Amino acid sequence: MAKKRHRPPLTENKLYTQEFYHQPGTLPGTIIIDENAPPPIIFLFDYDQTDVIYKQLNTPEECAVYIEKESVSWVDVQGLGNADILQRLSQVFDLHPLVLEDMVNVPERPKIEDYEGQLLIIARMVVLKERTFGFHSEQVSFVLAKNYLLTVQEEPEHDCLHGVRARISHNKGIIRKQGADYLAYTLLDAIIDGFFPVLESYGERLEELEEEVMVNPNRQTLQKIYQIRRELLQLRRAIWPQRDVINALIRDGYEPISEEVRIYLRDCYDHAVQVMDMVETYRELASGLMDVYLSAVSNKMNEIMKVLTVVSTIFIPLTFIAGVYGMNFERMPELKFYWGYPICLAAMAAIAVGLLFFFWRRGWLENSSTIKPD
Amino acid sequence: MAKKRHRPPLTENKLYTQEFYHQPGTLPGTIIIDENAPPPIIFLFDYDQTDVIYKQLNTPEECAVYIEKESVSWVDVQGLGNADILQRLSQVFDLHPLVLEDMVNVPERPKIEDYEGQLLIIARMVVLKERTFGFHSEQVSFVLAKNYLLTVQEEPEHDCLHGVRARISHNKGIIRKQGADYLAYTLLDAIIDGFFPVLESYGERLEELEEEVMVNPNRQTLQKIYQIRRELLQLRRAIWPQRDVINALIRDGYEPISEEVRIYLRDCYDHAVQVMDMVETYRELASGLMDVYLSAVSNKMNEIMKVLTVVSTIFIPLTFIAGVYGMNFERMPELKFYWGYPICLAAMAAIAVGLLFFFWRRGWLENSSTIKPD
Amino acid sequence: MAKKRHRPPLTENKLYTQEFYHQPGTLPGTIIIDENAPPPIIFLFDYDQTDVIYKQLNTPEECAVYIEKESVSWVDVQGLGNADILQRLSQVFDLHPLVLEDMVNVPERPKIEDYEGQLLIIARMVVLKERTFGFHSEQVSFVLAKNYLLTVQEEPEHDCLHGVRARISHNKGIIRKQGADYLAYTLLDAIIDGFFPVLESYGERLEELEEEVMVNPNRQTLQKIYQIRRELLQLRRAIWPQRDVINALIRDGYEPISEEVRIYLRDCYDHAVQVMDMVETYRELASGLMDVYLSAVSNKMNEIMKVLTVVSTIFIPLTFIAGVYGMNFERMPELKFYWGYPICLAAMAAIAVGLLFFFWRRGWLENSSTIKPD
Amino acid sequence: MAKKRHRPPLTENKLYTQEFYHQPGTLPGTIIIDENAPPPIIFLFDYDQTDVIYKQLNTPEECAVYIEKESVSWVDVQGLGNADILQRLSQVFDLHPLVLEDMVNVPERPKIEDYEGQLLIIARMVVLKERTFGFHSEQVSFVLAKNYLLTVQEEPEHDCLHGVRARISHNKGIIRKQGADYLAYTLLDAIIDGFFPVLESYGERLEELEEEVMVNPNRQTLQKIYQIRRELLQLRRAIWPQRDVINALIRDGYEPISEEVRIYLRDCYDHAVQVMDMVETYRELASGLMDVYLSAVSNKMNEIMKVLTVVSTIFIPLTFIAGVYGMNFERMPELKFYWGYPICLAAMAAIAVGLLFFFWRRGWLENSSTIKPD
Amino acid sequence: MAKKRHRPPLTENKLYTQEFYHQPGTLPGTIIIDENAPPPIIFLFDYDQTDVIYKQLNTPEECAVYIEKESVSWVDVQGLGNADILQRLSQVFDLHPLVLEDMVNVPERPKIEDYEGQLLIIARMVVLKERTFGFHSEQVSFVLAKNYLLTVQEEPEHDCLHGVRARISHNKGIIRKQGADYLAYTLLDAIIDGFFPVLESYGERLEELEEEVMVNPNRQTLQKIYQIRRELLQLRRAIWPQRDVINALIRDGYEPISEEVRIYLRDCYDHAVQVMDMVETYRELASGLMDVYLSAVSNKMNEIMKVLTVVSTIFIPLTFIAGVYGMNFERMPELKFYWGYPICLAAMAAIAVGLLFFFWRRGWLENSSTIKPD
Numbered sequence A, B, C, D, E: 001m002a003k004k005r006h007r008p009p010l011t012e013n014k015l016y017t018q019e020f021y022h023q024p025g026t027l028p029g030t031i032i033i034d035e036n037a038p039p040p041i042i043f044l045f046d047y048d049q050t051d052v053i054y055k056q057l058n059t060p061e062e063c064a065v066y067i068e069k070e071s072v073s074w075v076d077v078q079g080l081g082n083a084d085i086l087q088r089l090s091q092v093f094d095l096h097p098l099v100l101e102d103m104v105n106v107p108e109r110p111k112i113e114d115y116e117g118q119l120l121i122i123a124r125m126v127v128l129k130e131r132t133f134g135f136h137s138e139q140v141s142f143v144l145a146k147n148y149l150l151t152v153q154e155e156p157e158h159d160c161l162h163g164v165r166a167r168i169s170h171n172k173g174i175i176r177k178q179g180a181d182y183l184a185y186t187l188l189d190a191i192i193d194g195f196f197p198v199l200e201s202y203g204e205r206l207e208e209l210e211e212e213v214m215v216n217p218n219r220q221t222l223q224k225i226y227q228i229r230r231e232l233l234q235l236r237r238a239i240w241p242q243r244d245v246i247n248a249l250i251r252d253g254y255e256p257i258s259e260e261v262r263i264y265l266r267d268c269y270d271h272a273v274q275v276m277d278m279v280e281t282y283r284e285l286a287s288g289l290m291d292v293y294l295s296a297v298s299n300k301m302n303e304i305m306k307v308l309t310v311v312s313t314i315f316i317p318l319t320f321i322a323g324v325y326g327m328n329f330e331r332m333p334e335l336k337f338y339w340g341y342p343i344c345l346a347a348m349a350a351i352a353v354g355l356l357f358f359f360w361r362r363g364w365l366e367n368s369s370t371i372k373p374d
Helices: A060-068 A083-093 A097-104 A162-169 A180-193 A195-215 A219-251 A259-324 A340-361 B060-068 B083-092 B097-104 B162-169 B180-193 B195-215 B219-251 B259-324 B340-361 C060-068 C083-093 C097-104 C162-169 C180-193 C195-215 C219-251 C259-324 C340-361 D060-068 D083-092 D097-104 D162-169 D180-193 D195-215 D219-251 D259-324 D340-361 E060-068 E083-092 E097-104 E162-169 E180-193 E195-215 E219-251 E259-324 E340-361
Strands: A002-005 A031-034 A041-047 A052-057 A072-078 A111-115 A118-128 A135-144 A148-153 B002-005 B031-034 B041-047 B052-057 B072-078 B111-115 B118-128 B135-144 B148-153 C002-005 C031-034 C041-047 C052-057 C072-078 C111-115 C118-128 C135-144 C148-153 D002-005 D031-034 D041-047 D052-057 D072-078 D111-115 D118-128 D135-144 D148-153 E002-005 E031-034 E041-047 E052-057 E072-078 E111-115 E118-128 E135-144 E148-153
Touching (some): A031 A083, A031 A097, A041 A162, A060 A072, A060 A083, A072 A083, A072 A180, A083 A097, A118 A195, A135 A180, A135 A219, A162 A180, A180 A219, A180 A259, A195 A219, A195 E219, A219 A259, A219 B259, A259 B259, A259 E259, B031 B097, B041 B060, B052 B162, B060 B072, B060 B083, B072 B180, B097 B118, B097 B135, B111 B219, B111 C259, B118 B180, B118 B195, B148 B180, B162 B180, B180 B195, B195 B219, B219 C195, B219 C259, B259 C259, C060 C072, C060 C083, C072 C083, C097 C118, C097 D259, C111 D259, C118 C180, C118 C195, C135 C219, C180 C195, C180 C259, C195 C259, C219 C259, C219 D195, C259 C340, C259 D259, D031 D083, D031 D097, D041 D060, D052 D060, D060 D083, D072 D180, D097 D111, D097 D118, D097 E259, D118 D219, D148 D180, D180 D195, D180 D219, D180 D259, D195 D219, D219 D259, D259 D340, D259 E259, E031 E083, E041 E162, E052 E162, E060 E072, E060 E083, E072 E180, E083 E097, E097 E111, E118 E180, E118 E195, E118 E219, E135 E180, E135 E219, E162 E180, E180 E219, E180 E259, E219 E259
Parallel strands (some): A002 A031, B002 B031, D002 D031, D072 D148, E072 E148
Antiparallel strands (some): A041 A052, A041 A072, A111 A118, A135 A148, B041 B052, B111 B118, B118 B135, B135 B148, C111 C118, C118 C135, D041 D072, D111 D118, D135 D148, E041 E052
């Protein structure tokens, strides 16, 4: 039931990510495996107030014993490159075929679905790239039940959940006293908070672009603005449905979520709204920058035209006069005047000065393209 | 009650497809037949868990015996070119006159309507064209009852339902265990999934256009952007109402849809939302490209003007000087100086170098139109 | 209570049609008569399953006997040019003063209002102009009661209801078996269907404009795009509230509308939505065309500038060289060389060829303004 | 409790009208008096079916006797320039401090508020200016109770309520038979109807601007378009909340409004929607005109460039040839040919004709800037 | 649990203010302290109808005694620079950890949250800068309980609450007779009213920019328009959620808010809507100004091109003629005519006059860039 697929490395910031779609008419629940995807690694956290186990599992079946227990189990699968392991995992957790499909056939839109006793949450995690612009984007799927939480990530790297792992290991805060629903909240919160460093980097890039567009607009600027708009569009597609997911968690009374965790989720919801707010603000700024860029290009053209016009308008009449006295008519009395040549030069100078005065009055001689900082 | 009409071949990507409208004031239920449309071919699937019949029928009346039976019957009519057959079909299935009208007078907007015991669903199927850009778009009408499903397609070719037929024939998945409502879901799902390959082709065209608009914008580019915007508008008109149809199927509790199928339809709904999302994203990108195109054209103009200005501004003053010493005044002492000519040439060279320096300082001598890839 | 007014002929496609408003503070129910409006002509249809009467009435009072009868009576008044007749009509039908005001003080926004036992429906009918572009737009007011339907049109010509009249006269379909509510539906349906030929003409005009804007944009093009946008705005103002009216008829359970007619109205509603959809699509296309036009004008300017730049840049340096050797310095050794002149010409040719090569490399010598069809 | 303020004359069409705001932290109910505002004049109408009293009152306390009576009393205060009178008025009518504040600290947004037994309605009245463009805008506050209506206008002039006063005085229509709620409706209706003459004037100005923008665009045009957009924005801010106010009056069942008056208010609501509709249409037209203006300016530039290019391109090569034969090389054989000069002139003419033909073929010699009326 | 952070001075008008976000995965309730922030100063108001205490407290624990009492206590903390004091404060008031986090990790989006018996309100206060453009923006957090109100401001300066303090001290109005809910309303009202002076300053800047853009558009203008748009975006982000907060206070029946205070809050809500309305209006005006700027730049280019074209077109043909008679052909009969030279000059003059007439007819000689005031 699993097909193979080729996948470009996730490190490219592709917007057109829907390349692994179902062939129309395939069975619901068919999973499509990308050959280049990293093979799944399975981590287990099993903890209660007193004890904590943290280890890497070799087979999915090892989970079975933990998820039966009263303690909270967090099974974290990283990588989607092996259909067999994923399907065995699906059997261990008794997942609906559509749940497995949604987890594996990434990208799926963030959403929430209730499968009697199991809550499927699809979320999208973004992590800032380290040396270059842009961000990694990765789907994180949650299956939340009373005593366990299964999370599936696309790949082992680029993860913003270290803080949560540390809080479990070192028993910081109240996480060890709470159930799987609190753990799910903590992870969702970390994912939402992961948008802030990304947004901060866009804020900085926008500020640089503002400077560039005002002082020295060029074609790279244009490309950069377009690039930012494209990436913000992508962020927007990631955060909008995520906000709806959290809102549904708070409001729709899904069973595994306790009343106390709902209060924490409100905080998480506020952050999601704040992220959305900032994405929209940045989008407006980026599109305003496009307008400014267009105006700046027009201004530059004006500068160029002014130079051409001033130079041409001054010298073309003078050249004409020179041309007149270069004519070879036999009877041109001026040519024989003693002061003819100096008078002619003086007239030319007078015309040039007159035109310069005219242009100065019009303000065409100022260099308006240098901008003083306010 | 059936009129004839001429129809352009469906292979053209026309947006203005409303050419076969009712004359205002005609009887409701009047059907309009396009003379060039292919004549209807009728296929029958009749299956239950154990047996499956698949054959082509010669007359609509042959359906009657199957749709009475307990087993699931799928009558698939392909082609709208014969009013007589369609009206006999309508009698066999006991259709409301408005149902027949909606099926035949294509294009109709996707919608859902309940006619006691029969559910009419109008959907729109898109199939990628093979050798050229664009897509075929075809209406598929469903009449769903307890034991049977009647589907009517505009023409026999370009169909993305092969996968479903194979699943019935080879008894893959649970389709043979389920009723006509599951079959309808499967077909709707195939239709929605059929949008993804089309969208992928637009993603690719947009990426090519981005490259073209940055590196070598020309008038064809403009046309291509406009063309893409127009086609995305068409896709949008197809997918929006379709999403509402699926949502209504999930939410409004139409009788023939079982609770179990509703869960599957949620998945189908998610895909429809994803399609819409991508169409909107592509539309935003295409309209952003238009802005970039405009800026790129302005940039190109700037380049041209710079060349003109640099050349004119350097040579016009020099030509003037040459003109001055070409004048024929009798008393021009410079002309008789031994070093007059070389000094004059040297002065000209000095002016040219000075102006070049001035332009270099302003950055006008750089060739900013070549773009280095990031 | 009736005032006189001057009215421009309806054949002008005016958007600013609100010229006949109440003076602020006038009595509600005051009617304003346009002196140039055609005088009312009154037609009567009275029919049941067996008999049909169709005649023109001379006085409003003649209606009285028919509207008392059980049979369906359709009183169709065409023309608003006589206050006396309209007020007598109002008394015969016992209309609320506001109903008469809404009927006569055109244009009113399409709406629906319930006056115990009488349902007022204001609709707007558009009819394609015959020889020129654009459309006639006319208000049709309905007063629907159990046994009768009163319709008031602005003028006797330009009407798309002929089909309905024929169906009553020749007893086609079920119209004679149904009540006044079905008649009202039939007329509304004819009015909505009347938008399609108008839209088709806009589709054609847009296609012509697309061609024009790509191949030969000129100032007329600009005017035509603006004109189309303006007229589509007008169509939009007509269809939006009309859709709401039909929706209210289906949903709000107004008494005179039977359950069976509601099913037919759903079909009519679908067509209204389709009209709206197309109007919006055309509006987007028209506004996209404006962008394309702007780009095309910029492109044309680029062409012009290229020609100027190429010619100037080639000849200005050459003219300078000619100017140098036209100087009259006594000691210009080149002038006396035997091969001076041919060498000079050769140098000029070399410079010209070099510049041409430079421009050819930049692609400035191609004529990019001719567009090959894809 | 009343402060003084300076106010610019109302006759200026200011959009930035919020200059008289509370200092943050002032007491709720504090009223701010504009020193230049006209002092309040108090008019009283007291009427029932048989009698009517109409007089100007000297002190607010004179109202007390009338508002106790069963008959309908309309106290109309015009002018806000005296804090003492306004506060005494407030005591007579027993107003909540916030009501007085809303009445006096203009401009307030149109709204409706219920103060047990008293209904506060804030409306905005616009009146066309007489000799120049634009409109006066003035707040009218209503306090409606069972037997009386208190209205407060900003100033005594520019009022569109004369018609209502005449109807009361001359007992026209049913106004004298109805209560204070009908009076309030009548005034609101007059205020809404007062938008139509203003809109008509904008319709006319837009038509003139369309003509101007197509035939002779200049910088004044730009300013006019901007001005219209700004004023339409202001109209929109006035009418949107007003529509909501009327809708609330119809729907929310405020006690002083009888069922019968609600029917009349529906008519008033329709007019408000029509006003909104037209404001939005005009705004779209004005913003479309901006696009057309930009295109027209580009077109004009194209014209200018064409002239420059044609003239330069023809004469620059010719001037070069003349320059060549103006060189002073000793051995230039052409100069000595007998037919040299005529051949040279003929060659120049041939080049000129060739270039003209080239430009004619490109369509650059047509004067596309003159527009023929369609 | 408190971290240190560096903070830029609040006096900069930064939009990208999200620089102090949680590291993803940190504990909920973690507070982040900015090292440069001013240390908290604690003020106490304790009042009832008869007495009032106003003093500065040294330790948070001093509050305890007051908040137990029946009288209304207002604890106003100004400054966030000390984690210890803030956490002790939190213990005194028994705050939920998320409440403290929301108060300290500024900026938080304005919101309202109910914590059994305590109501958390996050608001944003703007204060006009004194000597330069722009505004300070500061978060004010409210914790409202039955007998006390705790407010936390970011810093001690720039506060628009002086009026409220004065009203308590001097017992003006009803504030001393009311509870803590009325105090909270009074402060919220002062905060909303604090937007008006800021908006007024934007109104003035927009008017100046309108003038500038019409009369003398330059690159600073562009920057200023962009700056205003950016700051209005910021204001909008501040006021939108604030309006929702006040609406929720009125509508959602939070326990500490009495019915009477709700009436006052309606007034406050109206002001918030008015602020929003004006922000949106200003945003539309600013974006309209951008269009006008672009057009003005194009117009200026037209002016420049006209000058160039007129001068070139007149002198280029004349120069050509001069060039012709400067040729050195041996047989050029015109050169020997007695009147050759004067005729030649006359012909040149005739051509110049003809061209000037041509340009005058086209209106190119008018100086359209000077704008007369209407």
